[in-house]
Amino acid sequence: MNFSRRLLLIAGTALMAVGLAGCDKAAKTLNPPDLHVDRAYVRLAANPDAPSALYFTVHGGAKDTRLLNVLIDYALRYEMHESAKGADGLVTMKKLEYADIPAGEDVKFAPGGKHVMVWGIDPKVIAANKMPVIFVFQNGDRIEFDAQFVQPGEDADAAMDHDGMAMGNEAAGNEAR
Ligand SMILES: [Cu+2]
Structure with a gap:
């Protein structure tokens, strides 16, 4: 094999590696799903002595x-x-011992x-508008994610959007307010 052919081969291999790395990255976001948390915020209570509520979305792995x-x-x-409306x-509210996170589903x-x-x-x-929260899962994963704060009466989506919070498409729904 002459020298220039060898150079071409090396260049080709390098290109292939770059291509593969790109594919790998793309594949990771699609499949398999990655257990993660986002859209975490604390709705502050109007009365400082009353408890506030932490909300978030868990994306199943x-x-x-x-x-x-x-x-x-x-x-x-x-x-x-967990809050639930009774027959009356x-x-x-009742205490929640754990929350099931089915594979690939958003909770x-x-x-x-x-x-x-x-x-x-x-x-x-x-x-600081930033409260570190560690989410502890049965599979051993511990995921740290910072919750933002939403003032009483403030719209949660608006409060978080203008902070440039990264939100996936699936988290852009209107359910959480
Ligand atoms: Cu409660």
């Missing part, structure tokens, strides 16, 4: 798992809850449904 808990260093107390039309913690009630949030993280 390749396998079914469960969200077992969240860990928040900057709050005195927090608890996973009254909305009641929304949103007003009127699942949420994390949070008491005694550190004013420092409110001022």
Whole structure:
């Protein structure tokens, strides 16, 4: 093999590697699904002594798992809850031990449904508009994601949009407000 042919071969191999890396990246976002969290925000209570509510969306991964808990260093107390309307039309909350996260499905913690009630949030993280939350899953994954704050009465979508929060297409729905 002469020298110039060899050079061509090397160049070709390098190009192929670049091409493959590109494919790999694209494939990752499509399939298999990646367990992740986004759209996390705390709706602050109007009364500072009342608990606030943390909402977020969990995107299921390749396998079914469960969200077992969240860990928040900057709050005195927090608890996973689920609101449901009873036969009498009254909305009641019950403690949620875990939330099933089916493979490839989105599970929304949103007003009127699942949420994390949070008491005694550190004013420092409110001022910084950023509260680190660790999401603990049954498969061993721990995912850290920063929740933003939404003032009482403020529109959650608007509050988060102008902060340039990365939102996937699937998270752009209107359910969470
Ligand atoms: Cu609650």
